[in-house]
Amino acid sequence: MLAKQALQLIKTRRTCRSFDKFTPVSDKALENILEAALWAPLSIYQLQNRKFVVLKNQAREQAAALLSSDPSVLKYMRYMYEHQPWGREADWETKAAAFAVDIGAAPVMILALAQKNANVHKMEHNVGSLWCAAQNMMLQAHAEGLDTGVVTFLSEKIKEDLLRAIGFSWEEWAPVYILNVGEAVEEPLPLEREAENTLVILDN
Numbered sequence: 001m002l003a004k005q006a007l008q009l010i011k012t013r014r015t016c017r018s019f020d021k022f023t024p025v026s027d028k029a030l031e032n033i034l035e036a037a038l039w040a041p042l043s044i045y046q047l048q049n050r051k052f053v054v055l056k057n058q059a060r061e062q063a064a065a066l067l068s069s070d071p072s073v074l075k076y077m078r079y080m081y082e083h084q085p086w087g088r089e090a091d092w093e094t095k096a097a098a099f100a101v102d103i104g105a106a107p108v109m110i111l112a113l114a115q116k117n118a119n120v121h122k123m124e125h126n127v128g129s130l131w132c133a134a135q136n137m138m139l140q141a142h143a144e145g146l147d148t149g150v151v152t153f154l155s156e157k158i159k160e161d162l163l164r165a166i167g168f169s170w171e172e173w174a175p176v177y178i179l180n181v182g183e184a185v186e187e188p189l190p191l192e193r194e195a196e197n198t199l200v201i202l203d204n
């Protein structure tokens, strides 16, 4: 039964891009989500050189304002909608523009930071374990009856400004993603996954 429920949880999680800003996330749910982040797999180096920075209220507003000035946020949305058939509703451009204004308007953002490491392999591992944590957080939030959406951004200038605004050094830390957490106003349809051309089973 647990196996079925786990698969159901995984398959019904969606990336949401429109949240109800005024429905708060409970402290207990947030605590569980952060605990799930901590328990994600660690790399072979056992590196825990990472931060999960919770941004609420003014801190969230400040981060959203900075991110909304990064053209890559809208560029990514445009790319995604233009390449995904389910995104081609007549009003997708309006929705994408609305997302870019307030980055989805979730009441809570969790900023994932990897400690910079000159060793490319170690840095890859740092970033990899943060993405494992992203999935853990998304699934835990989903189990709590909440919605999430991961947001990436490209501008080094915005990354630096964001870090400065929250008191972290750009020389030491690299923002990897922001995870929006809250209650969705609108949940997108699932993008069907292709098993046929993706799964390769060798058994001989």
Ligand SMILES: Cc1cc2nc3c(=O)[nH]c(=O)nc-3n(C[C@H](O)[C@H](O)[C@H](O)COP(=O)(O)O)c2cc1C
Pocket (backbone or CB within 6 Å): 013, 014, 015, 016, 017, 076, 080, 149, 150, 151, 152, 153, 188, 190, 191
């Ligand atoms: C590495 C990575 C980067 C992503 N970056 C963004 C992003 O910048 N903005 C966004 O809206 N969604 C982003 N997403 C979410 C994907 O667009 C989303 O997972 C995909 O469209 C499938 O939808 P689903 O999560 O609802 O199944 C990202 C996901 C991953 C794994």
